[in-house]
Amino acid sequence: MGIKPIQKVNVGEQVYEQLKRLLIEGEWAPGTKIPSENELADMFNVSRITVRQALQKLNALGLLETRFGEGSFVKVVDVGESMNGLIPVMYLGEQSAREVFEFRMIIETECARLAARRATAEDIGELKETLERMVKYENNRDLKGFSSADLDFHFRIAQITRNALVIKTMSILREVLESSMYDVIDKMGCENGIFYHKEIIQAIEEKEEVKAANMMKEHIKKNFEYFK
Numbered sequence: 001m002g003i004k005p006i007q008k009v010n011v012g013e014q015v016y017e018q019l020k021r022l023l024i025e026g027e028w029a030p031g032t033k034i035p036s037e038n039e040l041a042d043m044f045n046v047s048r049i050t051v052r053q054a055l056q057k058l059n060a061l062g063l064l065e066t067r068f069g070e071g072s073f074v075k076v077v078d079v080g081e082s083m084n085g086l087i088p089v090m091y092l093g094e095q096s097a098r099e100v101f102e103f104r105m106i107i108e109t110e111c112a113r114l115a116a117r118r119a120t121a122e123d124i125g126e127l128k129e130t131l132e133r134m135v136k137y138e139n140n141r142d143l144k145g146f147s148s149a150d151l152d153f154h155f156r157i158a159q160i161t162r163n164a165l166v167i168k169t170m171s172i173l174r175e176v177l178e179s180s181m182y183d184v185i186d187k188m189g190c191e192n193g194i195f196y197h198k199e200i201i202q203a204i205e206e207k208e209e210v211k212a213a214n215m216m217k218e219h220i221k222k223n224f225e226y227f228k
Contacts, residue, residue, distance in 0.1 A: 016054040101224040112216035115160040138190040147181040
């Protein structure tokens with residue numbers, strides 16, 4: 001088990017962050033009981049009160065549920081709960097992960113279509129600048145930088161729609177996907193993103209709405225194939 005002794009600085013936050021990481025990485029399967037407060041206190045070498053406070057935060061986050069007289073259990077999280085922007089998509093089961101990508105294909109496909117209709121020269125310049133950053137990060141083998149720029153690209157297209165509801169929805173979705181994007185890119189590499197982003201930019205610049213939508217749909221579908 002990947003629990004480490006806690007240093008006496010921000011003790012409660014360290015316990016919380018370690019437990020959250022263990023839950024997200026699947027140390028305990030959904031539905032199973034985690035060690036008791038006493039056991040966790042011994043493992044972390046901290047007080048029961050510190051452990052209890054961390055567990056309360058994880059309950060509030062929706063990763064745990066505490067049953068009176070029984071203990072704390074790993075909560076089975078669905079996609080609706082993940083949309084609070086706090087639970088990363090990597091924590092979701094295959095069913096919910098598929099729903100996230102289906103949602104992206106529906107929303108982002110139409111975002112690309114609207115972007116092709118509404119983009120200004122300045123908008124297109126910003127998309128190209130984001131693509132240049134992706135290429136630079138690929139050349140430097142900086143996957144974290146690449147994944148961040150990749151997300152920037154998709155969020156920028158949402159902004160180009162000039163639709164406040166779309167922008168807000170994509171902002172929430174970005175938070176859900178942020179922690180898992182690196183893992184997806186680590187598996188599939190950078191070529192897929194660069195290829196499709198070039199095609200999408202070209203379609204938007206030429207105001208080819210159908211092509212922009214189709215390229216975005218293909219792009220997201222490829223991402224999901226690597227995620228599974």
